[in-house]
Amino acid sequence: MSDKKFDVVVIGGGPAGYPAAIRAAQLGLTAACIDDYKNEEGVRAFGGTCLNIGCIPSKALLESSELYHRAHTEFEAHGIRGGAGVGIDVAAMQTRKRGIVKQLTSGVDVMFKAAGVTGFKGRGKLLAGNRVEVTTDAGVETLAANHVVLATGSTPIELPIAKFDGKRIVDSTGALAFTSVPKRLGVIGAGVIGLELGSVWRRLGSEVVVLEALETFLPAADQQVAKEAMRQFKRQGLDIRMGAKVTGASVQSDVVKVRFESGGTAQELEVDALVVAVGRRPVTAGLFAPDVKVPLDKRGFIEVDAHCRTGVPNVWAVGDVVRGPMLAHKGMEEGVMAAELIAGHVSEVNYRTIPSVIYTAPEIAWVGQTEEEVKATGRPYKVGTFGFGANGRAKAMQQAVGFVKLIADQEHDDVLGVHIIGPMAGELIGEAVLAMEFSASAEDIQRTVHAHPTLSESLHEASLAADKRSIHGINR
Amino acid sequence: MSIEVKVPQLPESVADATLVTWHKKPGDTVRREENLVDLETDKVVLEVPAPADGVLKQIVAADGAVVTSGQVLAVLEPGAVAAAAPIAAKPAAAAAAPAAKIVAAPPKPAAPAPVAARPDAEAEERVAGASANRMGPAVRKLVEEHDIDPKSIAGSGREGRITKGDVLEYLADHQATTVGIEHDVLAQAGVAGQEPRASGPSRAEQRVPMTRLRARIAERLLQAQQQAAMLTTFNEVDMTAVMALRQRYQEPFTAKHGVKLGFMGFFVKASVEALRQFPLVNASIDGSDIVYHEFFDVGVAVSTDRGLVVPVLRNAEFAGVAEIERSIRDFGERARKGGLQMEELTGGTFTITNGGIFGSLMSTPILNPPQSGILGMHKIQQRPMVVDGKIEARPMMYLALTYDHRIVDGREAVQFLVHIKDLIEDPSRLLLEV
Numbered sequence: 001m002s003d004k005k006f007d008v009v010v011i012g013g014g015p016a017g018y019p020a021a022i023r024a025a026q027l028g029l030t031a032a033c034i035d036d037y038k039n040e041e042g043v044r045a046f047g048g049t050c051l052n053i054g055c056i057p058s059k060a061l062l063e064s065s066e067l068y069h070r071a072h073t074e075f076e077a078h079g080i081r082g083g084a085g086v087g088i089d090v091a092a093m094q095t096r097k098r099g100i101v102k103q104l105t106s107g108v109d110v111m112f113k114a115a116g117v118t119g120f121k122g123r124g125k126l127l128a129g130n131r132v133e134v135t136t137d138a139g140v141e142t143l144a145a146n147h148v149v150l151a152t153g154s155t156p157i158e159l160p161i162a163k164f165d166g167k168r169i170v171d172s173t174g175a176l177a178f179t180s181v182p183k184r185l186g187v188i189g190a191g192v193i194g195l196e197l198g199s200v201w202r203r204l205g206s207e208v209v210v211l212e213a214l215e216t217f218l219p220a221a222d223q224q225v226a227k228e229a230m231r232q233f234k235r236q237g238l239d240i241r242m243g244a245k246v247t248g249a250s251v252q253s254d255v256v257k258v259r260f261e262s263g264g265t266a267q268e269l270e271v272d273a274l275v276v277a278v279g280r281r282p283v284t285a286g287l288f289a290p291d292v293k294v295p296l297d298k299r300g301f302i303e304v305d306a307h308c309r310t311g312v313p314n315v316w317a318v319g320d321v322v323r324g325p326m327l328a329h330k331g332m333e334e335g336v337m338a339a340e341l342i343a344g345h346v347s348e349v350n351y352r353t354i355p356s357v358i359y360t361a362p363e364i365a366w367v368g369q370t371e372e373e374v375k376a377t378g379r380p381y382k383v384g385t386f387g388f389g390a391n392g393r394a395k396a397m398q399q400a401v402g403f404v405k406l407i408a409d410q411e412h413d414d415v416l417g418v419h420i421i422g423p424m425a426g427e428l429i430g431e432a433v434l435a436m437e438f439s440a441s442a443e444d445i446q447r448t449v450h451a452h453p454t455l456s457e458s459l460h461e462a463s464l465a466a467d468k469r470s471i472h473g474i475n476r
Numbered sequence: 477m478s479i480e481v482k483v484p485q486l487p488e489s490v491a492d493a494t495l496v497t498w499h500k501k502p503g504d505t506v507r508r509e510e511n512l513v514d515l516e517t518d519k520v521v522l523e524v525p526a527p528a529d530g531v532l533k534q535i536v537a538a539d540g541a542v543v544t545s546g547q548v549l550a551v552l553e554p555g556a557v558a559a560a561a562p563i564a565a566k567p568a569a570a571a572a573a574p575a576a577k578i579v580a581a582p583p584k585p586a587a588p589a590p591v592a593a594r595p596d597a598e599a600e601e602r603v604a605g606a607s608a609n610r611m612g613p614a615v616r617k618l619v620e621e622h623d624i625d626p627k628s629i630a631g632s633g634r635e636g637r638i639t640k641g642d643v644l645e646y647l648a649d650h651q652a653t654t655v656g657i658e659h660d661v662l663a664q665a666g667v668a669g670q671e672p673r674a675s676g677p678s679r680a681e682q683r684v685p686m687t688r689l690r691a692r693i694a695e696r697l698l699q700a701q702q703q704a705a706m707l708t709t710f711n712e713v714d715m716t717a718v719m720a721l722r723q724r725y726q727e728p729f730t731a732k733h734g735v736k737l738g739f740m741g742f743f744v745k746a747s748v749e750a751l752r753q754f755p756l757v758n759a760s761i762d763g764s765d766i767v768y769h770e771f772f773d774v775g776v777a778v779s780t781d782r783g784l785v786v787p788v789l790r791n792a793e794f795a796g797v798a799e800i801e802r803s804i805r806d807f808g809e810r811a812r813k814g815g816l817q818m819e820e821l822t823g824g825t826f827t828i829t830n831g832g833i834f835g836s837l838m839s840t841p842i843l844n845p846p847q848s849g850i851l852g853m854h855k856i857q858q859r860p861m862v863v864d865g866k867i868e869a870r871p872m873m874y875l876a877l878t879y880d881h882r883i884v885d886g887r888e889a890v891q892f893l894v895h896i897k898d899l900i901e902d903p904s905r906l907l908l909e910v
Contacts, residue, residue: 412641413614439633440612441640447613 003144006032008342009132011124012151014048016319016331018108020149023339025115033117034124034134044121046108048153050328053173056104060097061200062359069203074398088204090180127289130314147314147342152287154280154320162249168256168273175275181205186258186271188246192358194277199360202238209269211244211260222370222419229421232362249274282321308338330354353436357426362402365425367433368417371407380410384466386473388422392453399423406462413441424455431459442466479527481550483543493517495541500532530554614640700845705881708840709889713897715856715871718742733798740804741797743828745906746899747851748772748793751826754892756884758825760846766883775824778808785811788824838874848884852876
């Protein structure tokens, strides 16, 4: 029996893979998408880490826990009585999360069907000659492909000194699945994932200690924002210890003892659960047949050029398995780019305007260069900042915390970076991304009408502040 | 009721003009005063503005046609025009850079403003094409404020869109090319200063043939340098006295004469006085004769957004300071609107140029043939000077006099300049003619 033939076979059905397959199909190519993921109930689903055990479930829990938290801490200010007595049913919270995940992942099946993508729920392996071996529950078959797109994503890094046991020492997947609120929760890693997961359980009542080996908090973020973030998280009761290097962790009769070094002294912490969130590594194990030579870089990522071409002709790689920020939207745009290039179109990803978002409360989001990065280039710049404390909408929402910071070139006024900490930062950053895509100047934002009263006005005011002509702020 | 757009009355000495570029094509909406087409003569480039709001119905004379006074160029259908952006659609032919309405007359090697470069249609499309209509608010504001044709700005943004930075750079480039009649004009006036800035790190070159006018200017500048034995002598003048006068009398002066008291009035009067004392500087060489002029027509270089023009103050010896200031202001306004007549730009026995308004501290102006002298004014800057044995901060200006050594000797030139310096440093001498 001859192999099924496809113009494009995508190995990996996460946020980089499934858009690649769908875009290819939209452009008239025959496309297949293979994904191996099986959820905790043993059910196979597309959507990758993002939909199943990453972005979506974490946002669902963040939303639920935030509401609980606001009931307790904020309802009174609104004059709503009974907030302090609000309780949490973790099982119900998890059920809602699972429901959302199920809806979205089965949505990918619908999208595939509608676009004409053939989905394979199984394991894909790249063979020589651009053939792909697929092992599903039904058996093994080989696909012949003109082009192969590798989108196998990433997986949490395991620390040898704190190996996962699936119950008390867990990775992010485990932390998303707790069935009860841990009394004390340890988190190794004060990155995005550690902060988000730590926030969820803190809000629901855990005592949370976050241990971060680095001295600098959120090094990729603008440090003015990082400082404000630390302040806010501390106020929320997140005990974040910087410069705390974990040396070992062991489970001893229902508690986890965590040993770490901080400030030159050895310390120990006892928690009921420990989440290891020190980063993610690319997944390529079992992806290549022995006679297939797709070069990897020294950190294990598949090596690609600016257009996601690997060292093997007609083999592409996108998403978390290649270099660059491990963000779903970055993977998505790379997947689409690969599909378009395969179809013979001109396409590229603008890596300079990829926004980053941290879904804590307050939310943090940014695009472009931080002030530290701009300073390092030596080019003269100006900064405009506007606090949500002076924003009417934020006050009405009882979330007047944080600020918008805009950095622009001193001479030519082009916007170099926008940094937001505050309500809906992840949504507000969209305007800044679009502005930067069009090489906008601060003046362009100044002269664009922003609805009132909205949070987006803060971006408007920040752009005015850059030229010391803020209306609602004090210009110094 | 159609309107015919005709060639304006050309000066007597000019037989015909060449139609350089249409900026609109049939079907385009035009607004009153908007530039429709450029005409070029040996001496000047003329812009023909739309006589009314409306739609350009038909073009009668095509690009490159030779036309005469009064000839019909196009037919315009007048009508109300919705308040659209002042800069409308793409041109049919090559883009013209914003030339002054009348850009330079023959003896003026000036007009370093980028005149109509003619990049090939493809390059123009690539560089400036898509962006004309899609400008962000900051760009729209700048373009309107400075009356720039956006087609002449290369866009470095997405799909060739013009960014604010692109406009600012364009303005900086063009300011740099209008600093008086100086030695570096040749370099600035070359094609390099006119090319649209390529977007992105390109190593391609663009070959753009010079327009007739640019070629003429280049030719004349070279001629001036080759024919005259040009030298420049320098001096410095302490502006304290003049500045004190201005401070003291600004209010009543402005109230009485309706024009502000600047520096030019003083410098023109001082120049005339010095020219009286050293008539050779006011003379010109014609063949083997020296022609002494017994009148003083002083050309004053005026910078407009579109380039340098040098209107002439006829018989400046009879004008008072107020009249001089008023004339210069009037010249400036009309130059910016393109209302200077060709007669006002020709002739002149001496020229004054001022690079100081752009920040120039010192420079070597080029003569305006057939004139034998040109005075260069510069930036006034506080400097430590020795006054009565003590060091004081004084507002100083360097003065430059470029002269034709064929008839003006070094001694004359130096003393001429010293005289101007003395008169400015003690303006009462202007009154007493000493």
